[in-house]
Amino acid sequence: MAPTFDNESSLFNFVVRDGNGVKGIVDSGISKVPQAYIQPHAEQIDKKSASKCEIPPIDLSKLDGPDHDEVVNQIVRASETLGFFQVVNHGVPVQLLDSLKQTAHNFFSLPAERKAVYRKEVSPSPLVKYGTSFVPEKERALEWKDYISMAYTNDDEALQQWPIECRDVALQFLKTSHEMVRNLLEALLGNLGEELDDSKIDAFIGKKMVNMNFYPTCPNPELTVGVGRHSDMGTLTILLQDGIGGLYVKVPEDVDMEKKGEWVEIPPIPGALVINVGDMLQIWSNGRYKSAEHRVRTTSTKSRVSIPIFTSPLPTQKVAPLPQVVKKDGVARYREFVFSNYMNSFFGNAHDGKKSLEFAQINSN
Numbered sequence: 001m002a003p004t005f006d007n008e009s010s011l012f013n014f015v016v017r018d019g020n021g022v023k024g025i026v027d028s029g030i031s032k033v034p035q036a037y038i039q040p041h042a043e044q045i046d047k048k049s050a051s052k053c054e055i056p057p058i059d060l061s062k063l064d065g066p067d068h069d070e071v072v073n074q075i076v077r078a079s080e081t082l083g084f085f086q087v088v089n090h091g092v093p094v095q096l097l098d099s100l101k102q103t104a105h106n107f108f109s110l111p112a113e114r115k116a117v118y119r120k121e122v123s124p125s126p127l128v129k130y131g132t133s134f135v136p137e138k139e140r141a142l143e144w145k146d147y148i149s150m151a152y153t154n155d156d157e158a159l160q161q162w163p164i165e166c167r168d169v170a171l172q173f174l175k176t177s178h179e180m181v182r183n184l185l186e187a188l189l190g191n192l193g194e195e196l197d198d199s200k201i202d203a204f205i206g207k208k209m210v211n212m213n214f215y216p217t218c219p220n221p222e223l224t225v226g227v228g229r230h231s232d233m234g235t236l237t238i239l240l241q242d243g244i245g246g247l248y249v250k251v252p253e254d255v256d257m258e259k260k261g262e263w264v265e266i267p268p269i270p271g272a273l274v275i276n277v278g279d280m281l282q283i284w285s286n287g288r289y290k291s292a293e294h295r296v297r298t299t300s301t302k303s304r305v306s307i308p309i310f311t312s313p314l315p316t317q318k319v320a321p322l323p324q325v326v327k328k329d330g331v332a333r334y335r336e337f338v339f340s341n342y343m344n345s346f347f348g349n350a351h352d353g354k355k356s357l358e359f360a361q362i363n364s365n
């Protein structure tokens, strides 16, 4: 018999504490979403009112040829406006992208008890965390998403500690995307007058994490969100999405672009990867690059998977706007802080748009 989810605490225990996740609710055969997942009206996503982002993907193979400067301009321009862009010819084999999506489906199809061993309270590895929603303890309404998160320290630990079902493809994704991440960062920092040499890599992208997200079908997509409005905490995010669609980005109000303040959908493009600017790049650039506010809708027809790589500085790293940019701007818009303190603040609060940046913001009034 399907469990009843009429009581918030029994739902919380089933989904979060027992590790059944949203997938467990859907498998139990519900016909409408439990109250705990119904978003306040302002957060619900109206699929019909959003337009698609028509910007073509950036061809990264051209970084090696006569169009190098033009491609750098495209990367810079996208980061200064939407904070989101797509790339093709990125160096990650397309067959690997297909394997990653299949692996994510396979992992989340495992019985709940096989996934629940990685819940943060009991995980055998500090690198691996399986969970649901973002911070369920703090959210007014839960997000319709389960995930597995794998932090990277080195190859040996990844191969020993990441779940056997996903470790090989996740590690390959991380490794085959490294050069692309470095090239993108080199272009973005170069535009700020900062040369990226090996000694600075850890300061900018010393910490990496691969997640696999699973958004089960939802009986009431109009009432729920897969992920609520947020920007990413780190430097750059590399995202593989499947063909289902549903990733929306808010066009910032303060950029020279059409559709200011509107949500646009980042359409799935076969073989492409989605790149987005995180809060740290916004801070280093003193606000020039925009960490993109984004969210994900759910669908009633097919479950969706996405696989992001989150890059960020090492936790011990001090972060502040780059001095040469501050000099040019005549003002620092963010204060200096240690990245681990930013992380604690980010993970200590429910998603709330770009509020995460307030941790470092210097108010000018």
Ligand SMILES: O=C(O)CCC(=O)C(=O)O
Binding pocket: 211, 213, 227, 232, 239, 241, 247, 294, 295, 296, 305, 306, 308
């Ligand atoms: O699933 C997606 O397309 C985006 C996922 C995301 O925003 C996240 O994991 O933070």
